[in-house]
Amino acid sequence: MRSFLILLRRELSAVFLSPVAYVTMALFTSAASWTFLATVKAQTGSTVYPEQLFFVSVLIWMPFLITVICMRLFAEEKRSGTIETLMTTAVGETAVVLAKYAGALVFGWVTIAPSIGALYILAAMSPGIDGVDGYAVAGGCAILALVSICCTAVGVLVSLLTRNQIVAAICCFWAIFAPFMVQPFMRAVPLFRQATIERFSLERHVTLFVSGTLSLQPAVLYLSITVLMLFSAVRVLESRRWL
Amino acid sequence: MDTATESPMIAVKNLTRRYGRVSALDGVTFEVGRGEIVGLLGPNGAGKTTTLRILSCYLPASGGEARIGGADVFEESMAVRRKVGYLPENVPLYTEMRVREYLKFRGALKGVRGRRLRSRVDTVIQQCDLAGEARTIIGRLSKGFRQRVGLADCLLHEPECLILDEPTIGLDPNQIRHIRELIRSLAPEHTILISTHILSEVEVICGRVLILDHGRIAASDTPEALVGLMQGDEHITAELQGPADEIAAALGALEGVRKPVCTPDGDWCRVVFRGNRQQQVRERVFDLACTRGWRLRELTAQRRNLEDVFAALTEGIDTAEPVQPGDCARPDASAGGEVSHA
Incomplete structure (x- = not known):
């Protein structure tokens, strides 16, 4: 636990002392806010809740954000050779993987948080919007948290598999983007039933959570994938000692 | 009788390592006694770095046995890592950190806490002549100072055994002399296994030499005895x-x-x-x-x-x-x- 905290502190200081972090935050907030405002404008007159539009807008940019955060995690350590000094210290692989994961997750959440302000700013500026539903925002934050937890775990695993950051970025992006394509793929293939499609549909999960229905099924799905990815990441890091 | 102090600090028996069909180490056997400074020599690709990586628990062996301070490097990896200070080739460091900050981070990671951590960081900074650079960002340091930071990192947790992979590579003659003197000063309290290409350095520092060639030990003796041959x-x-x-x-x-x-x-x-x-x-x-x-x-x-x-x-x-x-x-x-x- 102590090693985990020491490594986490280093991860966070490395991230937040770098200008890249602030550029990423600014770009993500601008992109998500602009997408949200554009969608609101396009949906004027419809009955869609702005909360739902907002969380979908943030989720669209999620694969880019997680890719930027995760591409350097282990790939950079391998490239610079610091993985050798790290793994020859009396620190377990689990602590290393979890610290990297937690650092990436915290940075992701800190990057996403300011975007939520865009929702409140729009509500304050638009007389047509009565106000922001706090429960819908809480539900939206819950699904955002679940998706980011899952995607970051995928990113950590992918980063472990290569020492090249560009390769890590490309693989990471497609590994995270793939779940966004699950629903269109399942719809296109007539083998799947509607109930099955909905079970894996990210869009459906967002709608559920933003409408205030905190369903256990998506939570179990995302958390299971997260555990599987992190377990695999620990094993991949350990494999250096058996192969 | 205390068997721990009687046994050799490093004991390697029939160590083998294969990369696919290529054999990097082929039945390497040697021992290093406590307090000894042993030089590991060999041409490029002889298996020096592989040997050191196996001893520092970074790589597994394909066969054989290796023990440090009585602990098996494969079965008791954590115990071995606590006993060893390892300086990899090219000294990888976190270049965005400051020297003192880095050493505090590494010390904490190695289980050195509180006042002892502060005192150890001060000691190694003095020992490695880094006082003037303690607040400098590592990325701005010269190669020689980075080498010293790496060496200071090795010494933080007062390990019984130091494994140094080409610690003077790329340094100028003055820097080489400083590092050499530092290594020599560490000898009584530490067992040192040092890999290098600089043969004159081995003659000056090491009490014994192991020459590796094509993954095998070609010779093992004192420099004087080898020259005498x-x-x-x-x-x-x-x-x-x-x-x-x-x-x-x-x-x-x-x-x-x-x-x-x-x-x-x-x-x-x-x-x-x-x-x-x-x-x-x-x-x-x-x-x-x-x-x-x-x-x-x-x-x-x-x-x-x-x-x-x-x-x-x-x-x-x-x-x-x-x-x-x-x-x-x-x-x-x-x-x-x-x-x-x-």
Whole structure:
């Protein structure tokens, strides 16, 4: 636990002392806010809740954000050779993987948080919007948290598999983007039933959570994938000692 | 009796490591006693870094056994890592951190806490002469200072054993001297296994040398003993004033003189040959010059060093072999050709 905290502190200081972090935050907030405002404008007159539009807008940019955060995690350590000094210290692989994961997750959440302000700013500026539903925002934050937890775990695993950051970025992006394509793929293939499609549909999960229905099924799905990815990441890091 | 202090600090038995079909280590066996400084020598690709990586628990072996301080590097990896301070080749560091900050982070990670951590960081900063750079960002340090930061990191948790992979590579002569003195000063309290290409460094620092070649131990002894192995023949140069063909013939007929090669230089003749030390060849050459009335202005035997042993063991080259005509720059045409008497 102590090693985990020491490594986490280093991860966070490395991230937040770098200008890249602030550029990423600014770009993500601008992109998500602009997408949200554009969608609101396009949906004027419809009955869609702005909360739902907002969380979908943030989720669209999620694969880019997680890719930027995760591409350097282990790939950079391998490239610079610091993985050798790290793994020859009396620190377990689990602590290393979890610290990297937690650092990436915290940075992701800190990057996403300011975007939520865009929702409140729009509500304050638009007389047509009565106000922001706090429960819908809480539900939206819950699904955002679940998706980011899952995607970051995928990113950590992918980063472990290569020492090249560009390769890590490309693989990471497609590994995270793939779940966004699950629903269109399942719809296109007539083998799947509607109930099955909905079970894996990210869009459906967002709608559920933003409408205030905190369903256990998506939570179990995302958390299971997260555990599987992190377990695999620990094993991949350990494999250096058996192969 | 305390068996822990009796047993060797590093014990390696039949260590094997394969990368696919390539064998990097092939049955390597050696021991390093407590407080010893042992140099690991070998040409590129001989298996030095692989050996050090296995001992530092970074790589697994394909076979064999390795123990540090009695703990098995495969079965008791954590215990071994606590006993070892490892400096990898090229000293990878977090370049965005400051020196003191980095050392505090590494110390904490190695289980050094509270006041002891502060005191250890101060001590290693002094030991490695880093006081002036303690607040400098590592990325802005010169190669020599980075090397010192790496060494300071190794010493933080006061390990029993130091494993240093080419600690002086890329340093200037002054920096090499400083690092060398530092390593030597660590010897009584630490067992040190050091890999290097700088043979003179090994002769100065190490009490014992292991020469690795093609994944096998080619030699293991003190530098003096290894050099002594090659003292049977010596490489002698003589400069005599007289006719080259007569000198070559006379020297060729002397007992103990082999392969004389004469290069005329005006009135003088430079002769390079191999002579047996036991047969007092230099004395015979001196007597010959006196008898024939040839003036003698040089009679020197080249001192053999670890470099000769290294070349002989890893390349099969005897550096005491006189340089044959055509092996190097040709002598001045006006000086005439060479005369040799095998």
